[in-house]
Amino acid sequence: MGNVREPDAKQVAMSGALIDWFGHAARDLPWRAPETSAWGILVSEFMSQQTQVERVIPHWLEWMERWPTPSALAADEPGEAVRAWKRLGYPRRALWLHRAAVEIAERHGDEVPADVDALLALTGIGPYTARAVAVFAFGDTHPVVDTNTRRVIARAVHGKAAAGMPAARDLDDMTALLPGEREAAAVFNAAAMELGATVCTARAPKCGDCPIAELCEWRGAGYPENAPAKRPKQASFEGSDRQARGKIMHLLRAATAAVDPVAALEAAAEGSSGGTTRDATQPQRALDSLIADGLVVEFEGRLRLP
DNA sequence: AAGCCGGGGGA
DNA sequence: TCCCCAGGCTT
Numbered sequence: 001m002g003n004v005r006e007p008d009a010k011q012v013a014m015s016g017a018l019i020d021w022f023g024h025a026a027r028d029l030p031w032r033a034p035e036t037s038a039w040g041i042l043v044s045e046f047m048s049q050q051t052q053v054e055r056v057i058p059h060w061l062e063w064m065e066r067w068p069t070p071s072a073l074a075a076d077e078p079g080e081a082v083r084a085w086k087r088l089g090y091p092r093r094a095l096w097l098h099r100a101a102v103e104i105a106e107r108h109g110d111e112v113p114a115d116v117d118a119l120l121a122l123t124g125i126g127p128y129t130a131r132a133v134a135v136f137a138f139g140d141t142h143p144v145v146d147t148n149t150r151r152v153i154a155r156a157v158h159g160k161a162a163a164g165m166p167a168a169r170d171l172d173d174m175t176a177l178l179p180g181e182r183e184a185a186a187v188f189n190a191a192a193m194e195l196g197a198t199v200c201t202a203r204a205p206k207c208g209d210c211p212i213a214e215l216c217e218w219r220g221a222g223y224p225e226n227a228p229a230k231r232p233k234q235a236s237f238e239g240s241d242r243q244a245r246g247k248i249m250h251l252l253r254a255a256t257a258a259v260d261p262v263a264a265l266e267a268a269a270e271g272s273s274g275g276t277t278r279d280a281t282q283p284q285r286a287l288d289s290l291i292a293d294g295l296v297v298e299f300e301g302r303l304r305l306p
Numbered sequence: 307a308a309g310c311c312g313g314g315g316g317a
Numbered sequence: 318t319c320c321c322c323a324g325g326c327t328t
Contacts, residue, residue, distance in 0.1 A: 048323040089312030146323045
């Protein structure tokens with residue numbers, strides 16, 4: 001981390017403008033209510049990984065009603081967490097959230113730890129989520145770097161259209177903008193994320209609504225079209241293994257009893273008879289990978305959630 | 307460093 | 318159609 005230096009005048013102007021803007025423009029997300037527990041913050045962060053927050057809201061409300069504490073979730077079967085996850089995507093997150101709840105209940109006295117390193121040690125929590133919980137649940141003064149803040153900094157500070165690959169530099173960039181005062185630092189982290197999510201968007205930024213347009217280097221340079229972020233090209237979802245896995249999970253979530261493996265393989269192949277040749281081994285491969293992930297369990301020759 | 311992992315919203 | 322989304326884990 002090295003020496004912490006005082007933000008310069010432009011950095012102060014930028015963070016100040018973002019904090020002021022956030023005061024009136026922030027979305028009314030339920031976990032932003034002041035009485036939300038650290039557990040509630042942690043759940044919201046798990047659900048929001050690679051998922052737009054608007055889609056998370058109903059799942060979060062239902063989840064917190066049913067499992068208001070880590071120990072409440074830990075007392076239920078992991079499969080119940082996977083079932084309640086519904087179609088949020090990446091169901092491994094539900095499994096990992098359940099594991100994290102067990103770890104918190106067993107190792108931390110049912111209290112979400114406030115320390116970044118302790119958070120990082122929990123299942124499913126990485127650099128982003130650990131700092132997000134430390135900052136948004138406990139008011140700590142770490143830089144929170146997600147896909148939104150990386151894009152905002154790339155544009156406003158570096159004058160580039162898009163962020164490069166994630167790097168250690170991202171944390172330093174965010175730290176340079178972070179106000180020294182504790183409460184302001186937490187609000188600034190949320191404000192930078194909010195700007196990236198609602199105004200400084202990847203596809204069609206609303207620069208007319210931007211509170212830091214006058215300070216933005218990208219705007220000042222005339223919106224140069226730099227090389228786009230080298231994000232790994234995601235394979236088409238249609239016909240993918242991921243889609244096949246999703247179909248099996250959909251069947252198992254809806255099932256009230258363990259299902260015949262043949263039915264699961266048929267579900268995985270559903271819709272694949274559309275003319276183009278498809279990998280005949282895909283259904284079995286999808287099922288095997290789900291079992292390897294612990295999302296599906298073999299039980300007396302049938303399949304069920306864990 | 308690269309690949310993999312869901313599903314939906316928006317252009 | 319393609320790109321993107323409050324990422325993290327495995328190899």
